[in-house]
Amino acid sequence: MLDIVRLRVLLAVSRTGSVTAAARELHYAQPSVSHHLARLEAETGAKLVQRVGRGIRLTEAGRLLAERAAEILGRLDSASAELAAHVGLRAGRVRLAAFPSALGTFVPEAAVRLAHDHPGLDLRLAEAEPPEALRMLRAGDVDVAVVFQYGPHGAAEGAGLRTTPLLDEPSLLVVPGSGPPATALRDHAESRWIAGCDRCRAHLLDLCALAGFEPRISFTTDDYVAVQAMVAAGLGVAVLPRLALSAHRHPGVQVTELPGSTRRVFAATYGEPPDPPAIAALLAALR
Template structure:
């Protein structure tokens, strides 16, 4: 495992352009910086720096590792900040808005851990789709919100006034009746009937089908994932569901 201190040293050399400047920025003695760099090269088995005149220059491997080091350092700093906030929680009420499938899958385990770690904290849960959850957050009606967006470029309504922390990714699944054999490709179902959510909850289905070259013929509309799956089992159509809804 790569040592975080040595990664910080390499990142400092990349940022400041020399061993001397990196040592000054880190408040290290120059021999200490050189020692850390030598140990890092030994750990990686790669030449990270080359002497150029009186200075040094990062090799291609050194540049690549320095970039990754900056990412790692940033994530560690973010984790430390989150942990500091977490440790600082003692008592009071935390109001959380979340979409339905998150409330039934992700939130219970997190709420149980929070109660164990902070028994004096009270958690208030509100079911809300992302637009409503963000509106409640901005209005001060909740303290945090668990939301989703289907594509990275899709705006979720977050802006400079909110801090967005990615929690993970959820895969989308093409769902059809188990009693029938059918191709696991969207473009093989251009003539199928489809089951979808309401107008604001079917964006993922519409853009996936558009990318496959067709517009889905939506015969049934419901936001209840249990009802959606029951309709599929009855052979009344196909659908696309997030993995959280299938747990």
């Protein structure tokens, strides 16, 4: 059977890149870290680390075990928090990851409601875009992930994932306030566009393709405050979800709703129902 302490040592070595740094992080003596690694190799029958100059690196087997160790240890930490929650919501911890515009709008309101209803519950918040939030959820680093997707299918699918719908929001065409009124996408086929990163701009490309053109993307940023500032300055036009405008609305832009373009926002949890009381309380506050 794998030893939990030794898995923590392996994960620390994977994270820090050296025995010395892992010992410092874990508050262990350096020989103790080396001993645990050696014992873990003996237990598994696999070579987990190899010397590289004055340092070490994980072998393929070591990387595989470190990835599983992250999931196992995350689940153990979650189990500890859930057990505390089952004792009662007077104490305990619940962890939430959410994308920026959710953190800038309804998540703080949910946090206030949760604190009012369960004042002893410790809520931890982390900012993460959907792919990273779901990775954190599967690894046990968070208990709930607030994510979004366009269309009927998206990243929040897979074994063990369950979703709670929160809201549907339209996409908005954002143009300079000093120019003509905001109009349809096709009227901006020759405009410069401001878009998100390669992973995030797929929705814009799909919308423009349906309108019969490919956007000329001149600026790239995922910061919705920066997007609106650039639009207001006349550097281009953009498409943003309504939550982004609810979190921050630049006075120098005007918007119009794009029909047929909906972003679905929901809370994702991992594992079989029922949810532990702390997670159920957080989901209720989000709803």
